[in-house]
Amino acid sequence: MIQRIFTLSLITIKESINKKVIYLSIFFALIIILVSRIFTSITPGAEIAFMTDIGLVTISFFGGMIALFLASDFIPDEIRKRTIYTVLTYPVRRFEFILGKFLGISGVVLLSHSLMSLIFLAVLSLSGGAIKGDLMIALALIYGTLLIFSSIVIMGSTFLSPLINIVFSLFFYLLGHLVTYIRHLGERMEGAFIKFFLIFFSYIVPDLERFEVKDKLVVGSALPIGITGSCFLYAMVYIVCVMMLTYVAFNEREV
Amino acid sequence: MSIIKTENLTKVYKDFWGRPKTRALSELNLEIHKGEIFGLLGPNGSGKTTALKLMLGLIFPTTGKVSVMGKPPRDISLKSKIGFMPEESYLYRFLNASETLCFYGQLLGLKGKELNNRVDRVLNIVGLDRVRTQPLREYSKGMSRRMGLAQVLLKEPELCVLDEPTIGLDPIGAGEIKDIIQQLKKEGTTVLFSTHLLSEAEPLCDRIGILYEGRLITMGALTDLLEVKDEVEVKVREKLEEFYIRTIKNRDTSHFSK
Numbered sequence: 125m126i127q128r129i130f131t132l133s134l135i136t137i138k139e140s141i142n143k144k145v146i147y148l149s150i151f152f153a154l155i156i157i158l159v160s161r162i163f164t165s166i167t168p169g170a171e172i173a174f175m176t177d178i179g180l181v182t183i184s185f186f187g188g189m190i191a192l193f194l195a196s197d198f199i200p201d202e203i204r205k206r207t208i209y210t211v212l213t214y215p216v217r218r219f220e221f222i223l224g225k226f227l228g229i230s231g232v233v234l235l236s237h238s239l240m241s242l243i244f245l246a247v248l249s250l251s252g253g254a255i256k257g258d259l260m261i262a263l264a265l266i267y268g269t270l271l272i273f274s275s276i277v278i279m280g281s282t283f284l285s286p287l288i289n290i291v292f293s294l295f296f297y298l299l300g301h302l303v304t305y306i307r308h309l310g311e312r313m314e315g316a317f318i319k320f321f322l323i324f325f326s327y328i329v330p331d332l333e334r335f336e337v338k339d340k341l342v343v344g345s346a347l348p349i350g351i352t353g354s355c356f357l358y359a360m361v362y363i364v365c366v367m368m369l370t371y372v373a374f375n376e377r378e379v
Numbered sequence: 380m381s382i383i384k385t386e387n388l389t390k391v392y393k394d395f396w397g398r399p400k401t402r403a404l405s406e407l408n409l410e411i412h413k414g415e416i417f418g419l420l421g422p423n424g425s426g427k428t429t430a431l432k433l434m435l436g437l438i439f440p441t442t443g444k445v446s447v448m449g450k451p452p453r454d455i456s457l458k459s460k461i462g463f464m465p466e467e468s469y470l471y472r473f474l475n476a477s478e479t480l481c482f483y484g485q486l487l488g489l490k491g492k493e494l495n496n497r498v499d500r501v502l503n504i505v506g507l508d509r510v511r512t513q514p515l516r517e518y519s520k521g522m523s524r525r526m527g528l529a530q531v532l533l534k535e536p537e538l539c540v541l542d543e544p545t546i547g548l549d550p551i552g553a554g555e556i557k558d559i560i561q562q563l564k565k566e567g568t569t570v571l572f573s574t575h576l577l578s579e580a581e582p583l584c585d586r587i588g589i590l591y592e593g594r595l596i597t598m599g600a601l602t603d604l605l606e607v608k609d610e611v612e613v614k615v616r617e618k619l620e621e622f623y624i625r626t627i628k629n630r631d632t633s634h635f636s637k
């Protein structure tokens with residue numbers, strides 16, 4: 125089983141290697157990071173903070189683009205090109221197929237994320253910035269949000285059309301940065317139904333605020349103790365739930 | 380012993396809202412016996428692909444039942460025993476022939492020398508050993524079909540399900556595929572294939588079934604089907620082509636032999 129999931133994820137990675145969106149994203153990230161180096165003069169005295177801010181947002185954004193455009197098409201592409209017929213008449217369970225796709229996108233995102241991070245760290249240290257442990261944690265946390273995002277995109281791709289899936293996943297991703305706000309809003313609402321709905325909803329969307337450490341990093345304050353562990357656990361649980369829902373949606377699907 | 384058994388197998392395709400759209404297959408009752416070559420005949424759109432996909436568990440019956448080797452078609456233990464060649468060869472276009480077969484071999488749990496040997500053997504059988512490093516996107520239609528067959532043979536299957544195996548091939552390519560089918564039968568493999576060409580079925584099949592608008596209108600051994608009742612005295616065997624067309628035109632189920 126593990127062997128099959130691994131084989132399926134490798135083929136997914138192999139296929140992705142040819143996709144232009146990866147190279148374009150990395151290229152644009154490189155440009156923006158370099159340009160941010162030039163524009164540090166607008167924030168005298170806070171050059172490194174400025175570059176860190178821009179760098180992390182850029183890495184997160186283009187990582188998200190890669191995850192979105194690749195993951196949203198993995199399963200629809202297999203169905204459209206009917207390569208799934210052959211794979212599913214081999215001893216492959218449907219959950220193995222889904223996990224293979226998820227691990228594949230995790231791998232691709234890991235590779236491109238590492239590459240963009242390296243570019244960023246190189247430019248930062250060349251500009252005299254120190255590479256601190258907290259910065260590495262911030263980069264790891266971004267990877268965590270990308271994994272959560274990928275799992276949502278893959279789930280949507282099993283029952284939504286690609287365009288609707290992209291909109292839906294982005295919507296979830298953006299709301300994921302607003303969970304506290306949604307929860308507060310819910311608590312202040314009058315109607316019992318809308319109150320329940322908003323609070324319930326705030327637990328359904330991924331709590332991405334938890335992963336958000338950039339502001340602390342930029343002003344130089346310490347990160348909460350154990351944040352890596354708690355985020356790791358949260359991401360694990362969330363992804364497992366999403367993958368189970370994906371399985372339920374995909375298992376009954378005709379191909 | 381029957382390898383595949385369908386009972387009143389019916390498939391109605393639904394539209395997005397779940398409303399019935401096409402009745403592709405109606406109450407199919409069919410048994411495929413071990414070791415035979417069975418040809419599922421019928422014009423385009425008669426439900427052949429639908430029937431095969433139901434038997435493979437790729438789509439699910441609206442009503443009725445299908446069992447393969449006594450199990451439901453989605454049973455994972457069946458998958459390494461049944462080879463399926465889809466209507467067109469849908470394989471990963473960015474891989475070459477060796478990579479493709481290694482990938483599928485790994486899904487079967489093969490590895491190392493055993494995997495390599497089997498890949499070599501299969502590529503030899505289908506005659507693609509010389510182009511094994513060329514990516515599939517550069518393959519001609521005939522080469523793609525062979526690759527589709529290679530992927531079936533890789534399993535060393537007990538049952539081969541081939542959907543229009545020779546469609547779009549030149550006579551030589553089609554002939555080679557027919558030879559492989561005959562070889563499979565010699566080795567004891569059961570073969571179920573669909574075709575809209577009668578000339579295809581005639582020399583190969585032990586039994587045929589003719590589908591028309593989703594209904595099985597006749598089924599039986601070729602020799603029996605060709606004995607036409609009102610002409611028995613003259614003992615003239617009808618030509619198959621005429622029989623095919625006449626059966627479909629009359630939708631006559633009177634000489635339905637089991």
Ligand SMILES: Nc1ncnc2c1ncn2[C@@H]1O[C@H](COP(=O)(O)OP(=O)(O)O)[C@@H](O)[C@H]1O
Pocket residue numbers: 392393400401402403421422423424425426427428429430
């Ligand atoms: N996925 C599908 N959705 C809706 N209708 C379908 C689908 N697949 C096939 N059909 C319809 O079912 C009928 C039988 O198709 P098919 O089984 O492909 O026939 P054949 O393989 O004999 O040419 C056709 O009318 C076809 O249009």
Ligand SMILES: [Mg+2]
Pocket residue numbers: 427428429466542543
């Ligand atoms: Mg067909």
